[in-house]
Amino acid sequence: MEPLIKIENLTVGYDNTPVLENVNLDIFEKDFIGVIGPNGGGKTTLLKAVLGLLKPSGGKITFRKDIAGKKKPIGYLPQVRHIDRKFPITVFDVVRSGFLMKQKELSSSDLKQKINRLLDETGISNIRHKAIGELSGGQMQRVFLCRALISEPKILILDEPDTFVDNRFEGELYNRLIQLNKEIAIILVSHDLGTISSYVKTIACVNGALHYHLSNNITQEQLDGYNCPIQIISHGDIPHTILKHHH
Amino acid sequence: MNSVIELFNYDFFQKAFLAAVFASISCGVIGSYIVSRRIVFISGGITHASFGGIGLAFLVGFNPLLGAVLFAVLAALGIQFFTKVAEIREDSSIAIWWSLGMALGIIFIFLTPGYTPNPMSYLFGNILTVTISELWWMFILNVIIIAFFTLLFSKILFVAFDEEFARAAGLPVTLFNYITITLIALTVVLNIRVVGIILILSLLTIPQATANLFTNNFKKLLILSSVFAFTGTISGLFISYFLNIPSGAAIIFTLVIIFGLLRLFKFLRK
Numbered sequence: 415m416e417p418l419i420k421i422e423n424l425t426v427g428y429d430n431t432p433v434l435e436n437v438n439l440d441i442f443e444k445d446f447i448g449v450i451g452p453n454g455g456g457k458t459t460l461l462k463a464v465l466g467l468l469k470p471s472g473g474k475i476t477f478r479k480d481i482a483g484k485k486k487p488i489g490y491l492p493q494v495r496h497i498d499r500k501f502p503i504t505v506f507d508v509v510r511s512g513f514l515m516k517q518k519e520l521s522s523s524d525l526k527q528k529i530n531r532l533l534d535e536t537g538i539s540n541i542r543h544k545a546i547g548e549l550s551g552g553q554m555q556r557v558f559l560c561r562a563l564i565s566e567p568k569i570l571i572l573d574e575p576d577t578f579v580d581n582r583f584e585g586e587l588y589n590r591l592i593q594l595n596k597e598i599a600i601i602l603v604s605h606d607l608g609t610i611s612s613y614v615k616t617i618a619c620v621n622g623a624l625h626y627h628l629s630n631n632i633t634q635e636q637l638d639g640y641n642c643p644i645q646i647i648s649h650g651d652i653p654h655t656i657l658k659h660h661h
Numbered sequence: 662m663n664s665v666i667e668l669f670n671y672d673f674f675q676k677a678f679l680a681a682v683f684a685s686i687s688c689g690v691i692g693s694y695i696v697s698r699r700i701v702f703i704s705g706g707i708t709h710a711s712f713g714g715i716g717l718a719f720l721v722g723f724n725p726l727l728g729a730v731l732f733a734v735l736a737a738l739g740i741q742f743f744t745k746v747a748e749i750r751e752d753s754s755i756a757i758w759w760s761l762g763m764a765l766g767i768i769f770i771f772l773t774p775g776y777t778p779n780p781m782s783y784l785f786g787n788i789l790t791v792t793i794s795e796l797w798w799m800f801i802l803n804v805i806i807i808a809f810f811t812l813l814f815s816k817i818l819f820v821a822f823d824e825e826f827a828r829a830a831g832l833p834v835t836l837f838n839y840i841t842i843t844l845i846a847l848t849v850v851l852n853i854r855v856v857g858i859i860l861i862l863s864l865l866t867i868p869q870a871t872a873n874l875f876t877n878n879f880k881k882l883l884i885l886s887s888v889f890a891f892t893g894t895i896s897g898l899f900i901s902y903f904l905n906i907p908s909g910a911a912i913i914f915t916l917v918i919i920f921g922l923l924r925l926f927k928f929l930r931k
Binding site for chain 2: 465466467484485488490492496497498501502503504507508510511514515544545547548561
């Protein structure tokens with residue numbers, strides 16, 4: 415089977431300082447990859463390279479023929495902390511902007527119907543005319559999930575969608591992703607290994623290089639071997655390390 | 662009331678009225694963009710740097726507005742260069758160009774032989790001395806701005822809101838940014854005659870802050886900002902005429918008073 419995205423010997427970073435070196439990864443149809451790793455390890459850098467936002471200084475990323483081209487059928491949910499919450503834009507318009515990712519044009523009344531249907535399904539049609547500054551963290555994530563989905567992508571990329579959200583939305587989100595995964599591939603960056611390991615099919619640990627785990631049954635020994643320190647904040651009040659640090 | 666109507670019989674007042682309309686639309690629209698994208702400080706730097714061009718024009722002997730455009734564009738590029746290539750912090754780059762432009766302006770005017778022009782009219786503006794050719798240029802700028810924002814409204818909004826997402830979707834974000842920074846530079850320069858270099862930031866920010874009290878919708882913000890800019894400019898113009906005070910300062914003062922009253926009104930209604 416030909417992969418949707420083939421990453422070969424990818425080296426990428428900022429201003430000549432590589433964050434990731436010699437990364438190889440194939441993303442196949444209906445994959446569900448959880449990307450974990452320490453802060454600054456290159457999780458977001460990997461996503462940005464796939465999205466074409468960072469130019470690789472070495473290696474290459476190849477898209478399967480039917481999805482290659484200027485506009486790729488990728489849905490992207492960025493870290494919402496980078497969003498300017500005071501920007502004067504309504505929920506409806508944020509979701510509408512996701513349609514930029516679609517090659518095909520749609521009449522404005524059809525697009526409007528489509529957006530309203532998606533907002534309905536996500537349970538946020540009541541806030542469609544609100545400015546984003548008036549939303550709670552969970553509502554924001556729902557809005558940006560809608561923006562990622564409005565273009566009906568073949569690949570969905572989510573960068574820490576589980577920050578600033580309540581438990582209810584977290585459960586809702588993962589159930590939604592499992593449903594979506596029946597049709598599309600998903601790449602999910604998270605800092606919470608404990609939560610995602612029960613949902614994703616495979617786990618990729620990113621720390622300067624990529625250590626790819628074929629299944630989600632990640633063990634202490636595997637992580638030890640890959641020299642991948644991870645700090646996990648799990649349920650309870652006190653953050654605690656469940657995996658040892660290595661250098 | 663009669664004296665207000667009488668004013669419209671004067672040629673200088675008709676021109677001032679038109680200038681107020683054009684300035685309100687261009688500053689209302691461009692200012693909304695600037696405020697939404699949080700690039701007020703860059704715009705301030707470009708504005709003040711243009712004074713260097715005005716000085717140079719006096720010294721060498723060409724149209725001061727042309728000199729202002731030249732320096733405004735130079736400053737816009739210079740700030741980019743300092744930040745991206747020379748790796749100077751962005752706010753410091755802005756401050757450097759801001760003050761350099763002002764300093765050069767003063768030096769050039771000082772060096773100008775013979776009659777020294779009064780820089781006051783450029784620093785603080787005088788809407789009552791706007792010329793016909795300046796009005797034409799303002800009119801053309803308004804047509805360009807309205808066309809650009811009408812035809813490409815959604816794309817401008819999406820790029821301004823989330824540049825990275827727009828880039829990932831394949832929009833020509835860099836080109837968009839160059840076009841908008843050029844429009845900002847032109848808006849600033851062509852409106853210098855209305856409120857002046859030092860005060861123009863107010864037309865780009867106060868009506869927008871007032872409009873933002875009532876809407877969070879980008880399209881409504883553009884329109885409402887222009888309306889508030891016009892209300893403030895015209896009222897300021899009358900106040901300046903009847904109280905015999907400088908028009909630029911009167912306009913700014915009126916804009917702030919309108920904002921203050923409406924903010925208070927909103928607070929009391931809650």
